[in-house]
Amino acid sequence: xxxxxxxxxxxxxxxxxxxxxxxxxxxxxxxxxxxxxxxxxxxxxxxxxxxxxxxxxxxxxxxxxxxxxxxxxxxxxxxxxxxxxxxxxxxxxxxxxxxxxxxxxxxxxxxxxxx
Amino acid sequence: xxxxxxxxxxxxxxxxxxxxxxxxxxxxxxxxxxxxxxxxxxxxxxxxxxxxxxxxxxxxxxxxxxxxxxxxxxxxxxxxxxxxxxxxxxxxxxxxxxxxxxxxxxxxxxxxx
Numbered sequence: 176x177x178x179x180x181x182x183x184x185x186x187x188x189x190x191x192x193x194x195x196x197x198x199x200x201x202x203x204x205x206x207x208x209x210x211x212x213x214x215x216x217x218x219x220x221x222x223x224x225x226x227x228x229x230x231x232x233x234x235x236x237x238x239x240x241x242x243x244x245x246x247x248x249x250x251x252x253x254x255x256x257x258x259x260x261x262x263x264x265x266x267x268x269x270x271x272x273x274x275x276x277x278x279x280x281x282x283x284x285x286x287x288x289x290x
Numbered sequence: 291x292x293x294x295x296x297x298x299x300x301x302x303x304x305x306x307x308x309x310x311x312x313x314x315x316x317x318x319x320x321x322x323x324x325x326x327x328x329x330x331x332x333x334x335x336x337x338x339x340x341x342x343x344x345x346x347x348x349x350x351x352x353x354x355x356x357x358x359x360x361x362x363x364x365x366x367x368x369x370x371x372x373x374x375x376x377x378x379x380x381x382x383x384x385x386x387x388x389x390x391x392x393x394x395x396x397x398x399x400x401x402x403x
Contacts, residue, residue, distance in 0.1 A: 215395075217379050220390065230390075278324070278336045279336075284331075
C-alpha cells in the first residue's frame with residue numbers, strides 16, 4: 176500500500192513570495208489533515224478535510240493560507256504572501272475516517288524556509 | 291480546553307539503558323491515545339494505541355501504559371538502541387465533537403553509544 180505522498184520535499188523562498196504544497200493521501204482515506212510543525216514542537220493542526228468538505232480550519236491563518244481538496248482526493252496548501260514565521264515543516268496526514276480514532280498516516284513533510 | 295502535556299521535553303541516555311516518557315491529558319470525552327515516533331526529517335509513525343479499557347500494551351521494546359482515571363500515559367523503552375533517537379509524540383483522540391486529535395509537543399530522545 177502506497178503511503179502519503181507530499182511534494183516538494185524542500186522549498187526555499189523569500190518573504191512575501193507565494194508557495195504551494197501538494198499532498199496525495201492513501202487511497203480510500205476520507206480524512207485529510209494539514210499540520211504545521213515548527214522545529215522542536217509537535218504538529219499544529221491547520222485544517223482537516225472530510226472528503227472534500229472542511230471539518231475544522233480554526234487555526235488556519237486565512238489572511239495568507241488557503242487549502243483545497245478538490246474531488247476529495249489530492250489536496251493543496253498555499254501560502255500567499257509568506258512571512259518569516261512560516262518557516263516550518265508542513266505535514267499532510269490521511270486517515271480512513273475522522274471518527275473512531277483511526278491511525279493517521281503521515282507523509283514525509285515539506286520543509287519550508289522563508290528568507 | 292483539550293490539552294496534552296508531555297515530559298520531559300528532552301532526554302539523553304546511553305545505549306542499552308531504559309527510559310520512560312510521560313503524557314498527561316485533559317481531552318474529554320476520551321476515545322484513545324496514540325504514541326507516535328518521529329525520526330528526524332520524517333513524518334510521525336504510530337507505535338501503539340491505547341483505548342479506555344487497556345492498561346498496558348507492548349510493541350517490541352516499547353511498552354505503553356494508560357491510567358484513564360488520572361488521565362496519564364507513559365511510554366517505556368527497554369534496552370535502548372541508537373535507532374530509538376527520535377521525537378516521541380503523544381496524541382489523544384476524542385470520542386465526540388469534531389473528533390479533532392490533540393497533539394503533545396513531543397519528547398526528544400537522544401541515545402548515545
